[in-house]
Amino acid sequence: MKPLISKDIIRGHTATIVLNILNQGDSYGYEIAKRVKELSHDDYELNEATLYTVFRRLEKNGDIVGYWGDETQGGRRKYYQITTQGKQTLTDNIEAWNFAKKVIDELILGRINNHE
Amino acid sequence: MKPLISKDIIRGHTATIVLNILNQGDSYGYEIAKRVKELSHDDYELNEATLYTVFRRLEKNGDIVGYWGDETQGGRRKYYQITTQGKQTLTDNIEAWNFAKKVIDELILGRINNHE
DNA sequence: TAAATTACTTTGACACACATAGTAATTGGT
DNA sequence: ACCAATTACTATGTGTGTCAAAGTAATTTA
Numbered sequence: 249m250k251p252l253i254s255k256d257i258i259r260g261h262t263a264t265i266v267l268n269i270l271n272q273g274d275s276y277g278y279e280i281a282k283r284v285k286e287l288s289h290d291d292y293e294l295n296e297a298t299l300y301t302v303f304r305r306l307e308k309n310g311d312i313v314g315y316w317g318d319e320t321q322g323g324r325r326k327y328y329q330i331t332t333q334g335k336q337t338l339t340d341n342i343e344a345w346n347f348a349k350k351v352i353d354e355l356i357l358g359r360i361n362n363h364e
Numbered sequence: 365m366k367p368l369i370s371k372d373i374i375r376g377h378t379a380t381i382v383l384n385i386l387n388q389g390d391s392y393g394y395e396i397a398k399r400v401k402e403l404s405h406d407d408y409e410l411n412e413a414t415l416y417t418v419f420r421r422l423e424k425n426g427d428i429v430g431y432w433g434d435e436t437q438g439g440r441r442k443y444y445q446i447t448t449q450g451k452q453t454l455t456d457n458i459e460a461w462n463f464a465k466k467v468i469d470e471l472i473l474g475r476i477n478n479h480e
Numbered sequence: 481t482a483a484a485t486t487a488c489t490t491t492g493a494c495a496c497a498c499a500t501a502g503t504a505a506t507t508g509g510t
Numbered sequence: 511a512c513c514a515a516t517t518a519c520t521a522t523g524t525g526t527g528t529c530a531a532a533g534t535a536a537t538t539t540a
Contacts, residue, residue: 256375258464259495260370278516347369375526375527418528441486442487
């Protein structure tokens with residue numbers, strides 16, 4: 249059986265996931281949620297409440313800016329755009345992730361005798 | 365500058381780290397803390413309170429068992445031993461980690477994909 | 481004999497993800 | 511035309527793992 253991604257393991261990555269998607273173009277909540285499901289090949293689904301919490305946190309922090317879509321046709325959609333600062337945050341977070349992967353590997357994958 | 369490992373990113377891995385070290389032989393808090401520092405090449409230090417919290421959680425869960433060392437000579441030391449169940453938990457957690465790495469990579473190292 | 485180190489414990493705070501519930505418009509099937 | 515499902519966003523409250531801070535106490539070192 250395929251292991252699940254626990255909330256403790258995903259913690260700290262949701263903002264980066266959202267920033268990465270917005271880095272490829274403006275988008276809104278529902279679309280991002282679907283994109284996450286798709287990108288992960290159905291292995292992960294971003295919880296709605298989490299997603300909107302992330303929006304608020306990122307916007308407050310200046311990493312994204314939100315704007316309402318044209319409401320005259322179709323339902324309301326709140327779009328988000330990544331800022332210059334958000335792009336930097338994304339870069340930093342990716343670097344932190346690659347670093348953390350290396351360290352965690354050293355710590356939980358026993359002793360593999362490789363010195364770089 | 366070297367990125368740090370945030371508490372949000374390490375979350376969910378400390379138990380696995382401890383289990384992995386105990387899987388190589390019984391040990392106690394202070395020694396494990398030093399081993400973590402050493403294994404990570406000083407890139408990560410397990411907080412004391414976290415470590416002892418992890419002990420309690422793992423013991424309650426049957427993954428480890430504790431016993432007091434010989435106190436007649438030297439200071440008190442509480443040793444922990446990994447159980448058969450703990451070894452299974454370790455295996456499961458490692459599998460979950462390798463799986464999560466793959467999924468998170470897909471989500472945050474998103475190559476520029478064309479959408480259909 | 482004072483300082484540093486070893487070694488374990490307790491308490492309380494915080495941040496993030498999440499469950500749950502709610503509002504409201506649009507789309508699809510019959 | 512109607513009802514269900516889907517789309518889309520918001521608000522509130524909860525749980526848990528990590529951590530800071532402080533405490534206790536023995537041992538080692540200078």
